[in-house]
Amino acid sequence: MSNCATIVLSLLLFFCVRLFFVIFSSRRVRLAPENPRPPRTCSIAIFLGSGGHTSEALKLASALDFGRYSPRTYIVSEGDAFSAQKALALEHIKATYHVFSDDQPQYKLLTIPRARRVHQSLLSTPPDAVRSLLACMYLVSVRPLFKKGAFREPFVDLLILNGPGTCVILCAAILLNRIIGLPSPRVMYVESFARVKSLSLSGKLLYQFTDRFVVQWPDLVKPGGREIYCGCLV
Amino acid sequence: MLVFATVGSTRFDALVEATISETVLSTLRDSGYDRLILQRGNSVIESEEFNEENCTIQRYGVGIEIWRFKPSIQAECEQADLVISHAGSGTILDVLRLGKPLIVVPNPTLLDNHQEELASALQILGHLKATSIQDLASTIASFEPRNLVPFPPFDGTKFSKLVDEEMGFI
Numbered sequence: 001m002s003n004c005a006t007i008v009l010s011l012l013l014f015f016c017v018r019l020f021f022v023i024f025s026s027r028r029v030r031l032a033p034e035n036p037r038p039p040r041t042c043s044i045a046i047f048l049g050s051g052g053h054t055s056e057a058l059k060l061a062s063a064l065d066f067g068r069y070s071p072r073t074y075i076v077s078e079g080d081a082f083s084a085q086k087a088l089a090l091e092h093i094k095a096t097y098h099v100f101s102d103d104q105p106q107y108k109l110l111t112i113p114r115a116r117r118v119h120q121s122l123l124s125t126p127p128d129a130v131r132s133l134l135a136c137m138y139l140v141s142v143r144p145l146f147k148k149g150a151f152r153e154p155f156v157d158l159l160i161l162n163g164p165g166t167c168v169i170l171c172a173a174i175l176l177n178r179i180i181g182l183p184s185p186r187v188m189y190v191e192s193f194a195r196v197k198s199l200s201l202s203g204k205l206l207y208q209f210t211d212r213f214v215v216q217w218p219d220l221v222k223p224g225g226r227e228i229y230c231g232c233l234v
Numbered sequence: 235m236l237v238f239a240t241v242g243s244t245r246f247d248a249l250v251e252a253t254i255s256e257t258v259l260s261t262l263r264d265s266g267y268d269r270l271i272l273q274r275g276n277s278v279i280e281s282e283e284f285n286e287e288n289c290t291i292q293r294y295g296v297g298i299e300i301w302r303f304k305p306s307i308q309a310e311c312e313q314a315d316l317v318i319s320h321a322g323s324g325t326i327l328d329v330l331r332l333g334k335p336l337i338v339v340p341n342p343t344l345l346d347n348h349q350e351e352l353a354s355a356l357q358i359l360g361h362l363k364a365t366s367i368q369d370l371a372s373t374i375a376s377f378e379p380r381n382l383v384p385f386p387p388f389d390g391t392k393f394s395k396l397v398d399e400e401m402g403f404i
Contacts, residue, residue, distance in 0.1 A: 042403075052323060052324045059388070062390060063390025063392075063393040063394045064394050065394065157401065158397070186400060186401070188396075188400060190393075192323065193323050193327065193352075194322075194323035194349075194352050196348065196351040196352050196355045197351050198348070211400070212396070212400055214396065217355065219355075228396065230392050230396065231392060233392055233396075234327065234388070
C-alpha cells in the first residue's frame with residue numbers, strides 16, 4: 001500500500017516539476033537560430049474558432065508570407081463549414097498573388113471535435129471535452145511519431161490560437177507533450193480585437209501556457225506581464 | 235442619401251424596432267436620408283408585415299428595404315452614406331475600414347457585455363459614435379461625420395514581424 005502511494009506521489013512530483021519547467025521555459029525568450037539558411041520554411045497551424053474568431057485568425061494569417069510559412073494547416077471544429085470555406089478563400093486569393101515553388105499542396109484542413117457546443121448543457125460537456133482532448137493528443141503527439149523521415153519533429157513549427165473553447169483543449173494537448181518531453185510547436189495566442197479591458201476566458205486560461213501572448217488594446221498590458229501589444233493587428 | 239442598418243448574424247430586436255420607429259425615421263428624413271436598408275438577421279419585428287424574407291415599404295418619408303441575410307454586406311456598406319450597426323467587432327472593423335461614418339448601438343441584453351467596452355474605446359479615439367436605443371434619434375440628429383477620425387488601414391507588417399521574430403527569421 002505504501003509502495004503504491006510512493007509511486008503515485010513520485011509521479012505527481014515528476015509532473016509538478018516538469019510543469020514548472022515547461023511554464024518557466026515558455027516564459028523565456030528563445031534566441032533566433034544563427035544563420036538561418038535563406039530558403040528556410042516554417043510549418044504553421046492556425047486554429048479557426050468560428051465566426052468572428054475565424055475572421056480575425058485569417059486576417060492574421062493573411063499578413064504572413066505564405067512562401068515562408070508553408071505548409072499551412074487550418075484546424076477547424078467539426079461542422080464548422082464557414083471557417084473551412086473562409087480558409088479556402090484565403091488560400092485562393094494568396095495563390096493568385098504567389099507562384100509557389102512546387103506543386104505540393106501547400107495547405108490542408110484538419111477537423112477536430114468540439115469541446116463544447118453553444119447552449120450545450122454543462123453535464124454533457126466533460127465527455128465531449130475528453131473526446132476533443134483525445135483527438136488533439138492524436139494530432140499533436142501520436143501522429144508526428146509515425147511521420148516518415150520526421151522523427152522528433154513537432155506536428156508544426158508554430159501554432160496560432162485566438163480562441164474560443166476548443167483551442168484551450170488543443171493547448172492542453174501541447175502542454176502534455178511538453179511535460180512528457182515530446183517535441184511541440186511554438187504557441188502564439190492573439191487575444192481578440194473585441195477584448196478591450198479584460199481577457200477572454202480562453203485568454204485567461206492560456207496566459208501562462210503560451211510562448212507568446214499578444215493583445216490588441218493597451219489597457220490589457222499589465223506591468224511586468226508577458227503580453228505583447230503593438231496596436232490593432234486585424 | 236442612404237442609411238444601412240445591420241445587426242450581423244445576431245438577434246437584436248430593440249435596434250431593428252428603433253430603426254423603423256417614427257422618431258428615428260423622421261430624424262433620418264430631416265437629416266437628408268431618404269433611403270434605409272435594414273439587415274435584420276435573426277431579429278423579429280413586432281408588426282407581422284415586416285417579418286417576410288424581404289420587404290419594401292415607404293414610411294415617414296423614408297424608403298425602407300428590409301431583409302434578413304446576404305452572403306456579403308460589402309456592397310450595402312459601400313453604397314451607404316451612414317451605417318448604423320450593432321457593436322460586433324467584425325462589423326465595426328469592416329465598416330471603419332471602408333471609411334464610412336458609423337453609429338453603433340451595443341446590445342445591452344448580452345451577458346458578458348464587452349461590446350460596450352469596444353464601442354466606447356473606439357468612440358474615445360474618435361473613430362465612431364456609440365449610443366443607446368433611447369438616444370439613437372438624438373445621436374443621428376447631432377451626428378457630424380466630418381469630425382470622425384479615420385481608422386488606420388489594415389497593416390499586416392506588425393503581425394508578420396512578430397511571427398518572423400518569434401520563429402527566428404529576423
